[in-house]
Amino acid sequence: MYGIDRANYVPNRRDAYTDSPQLIGCNATISAPHMHAHGAELLLPHLAPGASVLDVGSGTGYLTAVFQRLVGSGRVTGIEHIEQLVELGRTNTMRDGFAAALADGRLSFVLGDGRKGWAPRAPYSAIHVGAAAPCIHPELVEQLAAPGRMIIPVDGTLGQDLWQVDKDAAGAVSRTKLFPVVVRPCC
Numbered sequence: 001m002y003g004i005d006r007a008n009y010v011p012n013r014r015d016a017y018t019d020s021p022q023l024i025g026c027n028a029t030i031s032a033p034h035m036h037a038h039g040a041e042l043l044l045p046h047l048a049p050g051a052s053v054l055d056v057g058s059g060t061g062y063l064t065a066v067f068q069r070l071v072g073s074g075r076v077t078g079i080e081h082i083e084q085l086v087e088l089g090r091t092n093t094m095r096d097g098f099a100a101a102l103a104d105g106r107l108s109f110v111l112g113d114g115r116k117g118w119a120p121r122a123p124y125s126a127i128h129v130g131a132a133a134p135c136i137h138p139e140l141v142e143q144l145a146a147p148g149r150m151i152i153p154v155d156g157t158l159g160q161d162l163w164q165v166d167k168d169a170a171g172a173v174s175r176t177k178l179f180p181v182v183v184r185p186c187c
């Protein structure tokens with residue numbers, strides 16, 4: 001994460017390193033740095049060079065860029081349901097040195113409803129979901145590679161919880177509730 005400067009992705013550079021979310025327009029936020037760190041760290045075993053990654057709710061493109069830097073020759077797809085934010089992800093990463101990755105398809109931002117993933121580029125070794133869902137849609141689990149891991153915030157009885165969904169090399173799926181979080185809902 002030190003390799004990607006958050007200042008290039010936030011609307012107000014003065015607050016770039018404050019550990020809190022910031023509004024980015026369209027009623028969306030860039031997540032707090034500690035949430036980005038959790039996402040990257042938990043997925044790290046599945047972010048080897050060459051891996052395929054899906055970032056649901058890519059927003060500013062910050063974490064999408066972190067994933068691209070880690071997988072190198074692999075392919076990272078950010079999906080957003082707001083067109084301006086698809087453009088924001090593209091513009092921010094283009095400005096931040098990812099022009100070649102955008103041009104050759106190693107990094108792309110697509111417009112769509114990511115609640116059920118993005119089937120055209122599945123399977124993914126790692127799926128990061130940045131907005132809270134009422135449940136874990138089976139389509140997302142189907143789109144995980146074997147082995148693969150997904151990190152997803154899910155509505156619980158007392159707020160939201162971050163869940164880790166693992167698929168092993170034989171295709172067996174396990175789910176682990178990690179810790180409570182506060183993130184924006186999927187819509």
Ligand code: SAH
Pocket residue numbers: 028029030031056057058059060061062063079080081082085112113114115130131184185186187
């Ligand atoms: N990870 C990003 C943004 C996190 S905020 C960052 O840190 O910059 C959650 C994002 O999820 C918002 O950008 C919001 O527009 C997006 N989102 C919400 N529901 C969505 C859906 N159904 N499909 C795709 N994106 C969605």
